[in-house]
Amino acid sequence: MDLSEEDMYRDLFVQNREEIQIKKEKTAIKNLALIFDAALFISNEKGFSSMSLRDLSAKTGLSMGAMYSYISSKDKLLDMMHQYGRSMVLKVLIESLDGIDDPKKQLETTIQTHLYLSEFMQPWFYFSYMETKNLHKDLHKKAIESELFTEQIFVDIMEKGISKQIFHRVDARLTASLLKAMLQDWYLKRWKYKDRGVKVEEYSDFVIDILSSYLYF
Amino acid sequence: MDLSEEDMYRDLFVQNREEIQIKKEKTAIKNLALIFDAALFISNEKGFSSMSLRDLSAKTGLSMGAMYSYISSKDKLLDMMHQYGRSMVLKVLIESLDGIDDPKKQLETTIQTHLYLSEFMQPWFYFSYMETKNLHKDLHKKAIESELFTEQIFVDIMEKGISKQIFHRVDARLTASLLKAMLQDWYLKRWKYKDRGVKVEEYSDFVIDILSSYLYF
DNA sequence: AATAAAAACGAACGTTCGCTCGATTTATCC
DNA sequence: GGATAAATCGAGCGAACGTTCGTTTTTATT
Numbered sequence: 001m002d003l004s005e006e007d008m009y010r011d012l013f014v015q016n017r018e019e020i021q022i023k024k025e026k027t028a029i030k031n032l033a034l035i036f037d038a039a040l041f042i043s044n045e046k047g048f049s050s051m052s053l054r055d056l057s058a059k060t061g062l063s064m065g066a067m068y069s070y071i072s073s074k075d076k077l078l079d080m081m082h083q084y085g086r087s088m089v090l091k092v093l094i095e096s097l098d099g100i101d102d103p104k105k106q107l108e109t110t111i112q113t114h115l116y117l118s119e120f121m122q123p124w125f126y127f128s129y130m131e132t133k134n135l136h137k138d139l140h141k142k143a144i145e146s147e148l149f150t151e152q153i154f155v156d157i158m159e160k161g162i163s164k165q166i167f168h169r170v171d172a173r174l175t176a177s178l179l180k181a182m183l184q185d186w187y188l189k190r191w192k193y194k195d196r197g198v199k200v201e202e203y204s205d206f207v208i209d210i211l212s213s214y215l216y217f
Numbered sequence: 218m219d220l221s222e223e224d225m226y227r228d229l230f231v232q233n234r235e236e237i238q239i240k241k242e243k244t245a246i247k248n249l250a251l252i253f254d255a256a257l258f259i260s261n262e263k264g265f266s267s268m269s270l271r272d273l274s275a276k277t278g279l280s281m282g283a284m285y286s287y288i289s290s291k292d293k294l295l296d297m298m299h300q301y302g303r304s305m306v307l308k309v310l311i312e313s314l315d316g317i318d319d320p321k322k323q324l325e326t327t328i329q330t331h332l333y334l335s336e337f338m339q340p341w342f343y344f345s346y347m348e349t350k351n352l353h354k355d356l357h358k359k360a361i362e363s364e365l366f367t368e369q370i371f372v373d374i375m376e377k378g379i380s381k382q383i384f385h386r387v388d389a390r391l392t393a394s395l396l397k398a399m400l401q402d403w404y405l406k407r408w409k410y411k412d413r414g415v416k417v418e419e420y421s422d423f424v425i426d427i428l429s430s431y432l433y434f
Numbered sequence: 435a436a437t438a439a440a441a442a443c444g445a446a447c448g449t450t451c452g453c454t455c456g457a458t459t460t461a462t463c464c
Numbered sequence: 465g466g467a468t469a470a471a472t473c474g475a476g477c478g479a480a481c482g483t484t485c486g487t488t489t490t491t492a493t494t
Contacts, residue, residue, distance in 0.1 A: 023440065024491095031441095047351060050266040053482065065485080066442045074482065130347065134264060148409075174415070174423050181402035182395050189394075192365075198391070206391050214430045240470060241461090248471095270452060280473045281453080291452065 009033050012084055019072040028070070034060045035070055039081060040123040048078055048131050078131065079139055085124040086146050092117055093153060103161030104216070108208050110153060111183065115204045118187040125187040151176050158215070167215045175215070182207050226250050229301055236289040245287070251277050252287055256298060257340040265295055265348045295348065296356055302341040303363050309334055310370060320378030321433070325425050327370060328400065332421045335404040342404040368393045375432070384432045392432070399424050 009029045013020060022028040038059040042051040053074060057064050071077040096113040100106050118125045132143045154176035161167035186193065186203055193203065226246045230237060239245040255276040259268040270291060274281050288294040313330040317323050335342045349360045371393035378384035403410065403420055410420065 021441090027441075045350070047264060047266055049264055050351070052480075054480085063443045064483080065444065068483070069441070133262070134267070171423070173413070174420075175427075177402065177406075177409070178399050178424070178427060181398045181406075185394065185398035185401075189398075192394070196390070203391075206388070207395070210392075210395060210427070210431050214427050238471090244461095244471075269450075271450085282455080282474070283472045285453070286471070 005033065008084065008088060009036070011087075012080065015083075016080060019076065021069040031060075031062065031066075031070055034062070035067060035077075036081060036084065037123075039077065040127050043081075043127050043131065044123055048127075048134060075136070078134065079136075081124075082128060082131075082135060082139060082143060085121060085128060086143070089117060089121075090146065090149065093150065097153075103157055103164060103166050104212075106157045107154070107161070107211070107215075110157065111179070111208055111211075112204050114150075114183050115186055115200055115207075118183070119200045122187050122190055126190070129184065129188060151180050154179055161215070166217070168217065170215060175211075179207070179211060182210075222250065225301065225305060226253075228304075229297065232300075233297060236293065238286040248277075248279065248283075248287055251279070252284060252294075253298060253301065254340075256294065257344050260298075260344050260348065261340055265344075265351060292353070295351065296353075298341075299345060299348075299352060299356060299360060302338060302345060303360070306334060306338075307363065307366065310367065314370075320374055320381060320383050321429075323374045324371070324378070324428070324432075327374065328396070328425055328428075329421050331367075331400050332403055332417055332424075335400070336417045339404050339407055343407070346401065346405060368397050371396055378432070383434070385434065387432060392428075396424070396428060399427075 006029060009032045010025065013025060013028045013032060020028060020032075022031070035056065038056055039048075039051065042055055042059060053064060053067065057067055060067065071080070093110065093113060096109055097106055100109060128143070132140065135143060151173075155172045158167060158170070158172040158175060162169055162172065186200070223246060226249045227242065230242060230245045230249060237245060239248070252273065255273055256265075256268065259272055259276060270281060270284065274284055277284065288297070310327065310330060313326055314323055317326060345360070349357065352360060368390075372389045375384060375387070375389040375392060379386055379389065403417070
């Protein structure tokens with residue numbers, strides 16, 4: 001998986017060039033990363049709306065004015081932060097299925113990919129879950145579509161498995177919903193699993209265990 | 218189940234009498250309910266910290282000054298809102314187990330109770346989940362303890378079932394964690410299930426189905 | 435070393451925030 | 465129905481907010 005952070009911030013920079021007043025790519029990428037990491041950290045501690053731009057300025061070491069060369073407003077920063085992770089998540093999830101035909105294998109791979117991805121990008125996943133309701137109409141809709149799309153990937157896999165008589169005849173949509181809830185718990189309650197020393201591999205196996213006992217013949 | 222809202226607000230009033238400047242119980246209960254309902258509604262739309270007391274004043278129809286006769290500060294309101302639901306949830310969950318001995322029956326009853334409770338008090342459950350991190354140290358700790366206590370109820374039931382050789386030898390703690398994640402999805406993604414016309418009974422049966430296929434012999 | 439471009443700076447602006455308090459209205463009691 | 469208590473009111477306070485902009489510092493080019 002190509003999860004280079006630098007590539008992600010380069011995309012972000014190119015995509016929002018009009019609103020970013022910084023000219024040099026190298027400078028932009030360095031400080032966008034600085035700002036986004038700090039914003040994710042503070043947002044996950046006290047919520048995005050409680051984070052003041054002075055908090056952010058202190059955490060990044062940039063002045064207020066400097067920050068405003070990278071973001072055009074606090075609202076727009078929220079948008080960009082959401083946008084930043086979403087496209088990558090979908091890309092990676094779909095790519096992970098490439099070349100796999102067996103529904104069992106597909107299901108297990110997607111579960112693993114989702115968990116590893118949310119491990120790698122945990123601050124973003126947590127942020128995305130908690131702050132979606134604060135987005136404006138269009139982006140709020142996009143975020144929900146994205147959530148449903150992930151669910152749909154699971155639905156498709158399950159329905160294929162059912163029609164191939166590899167899985168029991170279950171309600172694929174409800175099953176996918178609950179599966180998604182289990183995957184979400186991994187990044188929403190990360191502190192709990194960390195405290196208990198549960199590793200992502202163990203969690204992944206466990207989710208697959210529960211699901212397969214319900215789904216497989 | 219005795220879920221009288223009036224009783225709950227009466228308890229709240231008595232418990233916080235020192236900080237509430239209102240003398241007459243009847244008046245206090247009426248307006249506490251008004252304030253809390255409005256605060257839950259606005260908080261669930263835009264987050265507690267984005268809710269201004271002028272928003273709250275507009276929604277309740279009370280003036281700023283009047284509101285401050287019922288709450289001593291915005292922070293304290295947050296505390297009270299959390300406190301308000303927590304004790305009831307624990308009480309109801311424990312009471313629901315009274316007189317039941319069979320682990321299967323206990324498990325299914327607790328699942329159902331939890332789901333019906335989160336149906337009845339959905340705004341509070343959603344609020345509680347989303348705003349816990351904004352609590353101050355002591356109450357944040359209390360909230361987490363409360364969350365773990367609910368999980369522990371499930372762990373206890375499962376371990377009893379395992380030792381009685383009614384359930385498979387599973388990791389009770391992890392299983393309880395995932396079960397909790399499934400129960401939480403019901404109130405966190407309420408819009409999704411509403412859109413799809415999924416009723417609480419159906420959801421409850423489904424969760425029990427999945428769990429029993431994993432747990433029962 | 436001089437010049438121009440780019441980036442960073444931070445005080446200041448208007449607005450909104452949580453909160454207070456003296457004035458006013460409503461309810462209660464003899 | 466007059467007096468006392470209880471509840472409500474809303475303008476006003478200082479602090480903090482997001483945002484701007486004239487200035488200074490750093491970097492790149494000649």
